[in-house]
Every structure is written in structure tokens, then in C-alpha cells.
Amino acid sequence: MNEPINFHFKVDGSNFISAGEASVNVKKLLRQVGIAPDIIKRVSIAMYEGEINMVIHANGGTADVNVYPDKIQIILEDVGPGIPDIDQAMQEGFSTAQDNVRSLGFGAGMGLPNMKKYTDMMKIESEVGKGTKVTMEVNIP
């Protein structure tokens, strides 16, 4: 099995205004390794939503993007508060974001639904008080 190409990022949890930097970089890097534009869009938006969630809720974390011949895998990990009820969090419109975040246009409760919509596989592992790990995959046809 081929070793994937790995891109690793630290997501800064303190700077909301520059949040999303890793995802915008991933878009550029994936273009350089020759991934099709529609796949790049799906990967980078799913990752951006996850990155924003880590900044809003978990004071940052890490993001890994692994490029395999047949798929792109995104792994987001944080040591934040965890998600008590994942089914509820997955519902469109459900959000626990604060007002200051909402005033910037976030917190619409569409982040996790978008991540699911744009990926072929999404798995959330979360423990309250410990943190959250989100694994997503987009298949390369």
C-alpha cells in the first residue's frame, strides 16, 4: 500500500479572524498535487467547517490531511469540551455558538451538516471533558 502524502497543521484557537488559514492552504496544496477542483472544494470546505468548530468550541487543535491514491482523509483532533449529544449536534440549525461568533456569520448550525454533505464518510468520536476527533474521507473517483 502506498504511503499517503500528509499535510499537518496546528489550528490556532485564539485568533478567530484568521481562522480557516489551514483549509485555504490545503486548497492550494491539493491543487499542486493535481487533485480535481470539485474534490478540492469538497475537502477544503469540510475541513474549514471543522477548523472553525475547533476555534469556536475547543481553543484550536490539530488537522491532518492524508492524500491516498483513491481518497483524501481529513483528521481533526482537539482537547476541547467534547460533544455531549452528537445526534443533536448533527441537526441542521442546532448550535451552541456564542453571540460574538454569530455576529460574524457563523453559528448557523450548518457546520457539521456541511461536513457530512461534502464528504463520503464522516466519523465523530467525542468524550465530554476530553475532546473530539473527527475523521472525514472524500473518495477520488
Add this chain to the structure above:
Amino acid sequence: MDIITLQNKLGLKALNISDPTREVHGGYCGDLLSWVMGRATDEDAWITIMTNNNIIAVASLADVPCIIICEGCEVDDELLNLTRDKGINLLVSEDSEFTVAGKLYGLLNN
């Protein structure tokens, strides 16, 4: 319709044109960023009143051909620099989102 034609027909002020060849064949109105990322296509002019820095990342990721800021909302230098860095076409209208969307709809469907 290309960006320059759009600018002229809608009477928009161009704050940054990085790629005048981008084509607009539709529009998406919205200020909630996840809705825009979930729904706007790479042929939709994004019509909004949001002017915080995050809109540049969203426009870049959604790959919209341009952002149209409505109500003459003020754009600061930091945002303007970001549009240049990331190659985002940014236009401003004095009209409301409703009016800009209505005009654009008329232009594209006549």
C-alpha cells in the same frame, strides 16, 4: 456574464478585480457563512452585507466568481489586502441585497 459587464450593468464599485475573466451565471444571497459554503456554486455572485475577514476564506473555498457587498457597507484596508492576496473579486453596491439580487436576476434571465 463576465465581471466587468456585471460591474457596469449593476453600477457597482470595484474594490478589487483579480480575475476579470470569471463568469457569473447566477447568484447567492446570504450572510451566514455555512449556508454560503453549502449552497453557492462557482458561477454564483455572492451577495452579502458581511465585511469581516472570514468572507475571503469562504469566497475562496466556495470558489465564487465575486463578492458583492451591499448597502455600501464599509470595507477596511485589511479586508482589501486579503482580497488581493487571495485573488478574490470584490465589488460594492449602494443598493440593498434585495435590489442587487433582483437586478442580477433580471439581467441573467432576459
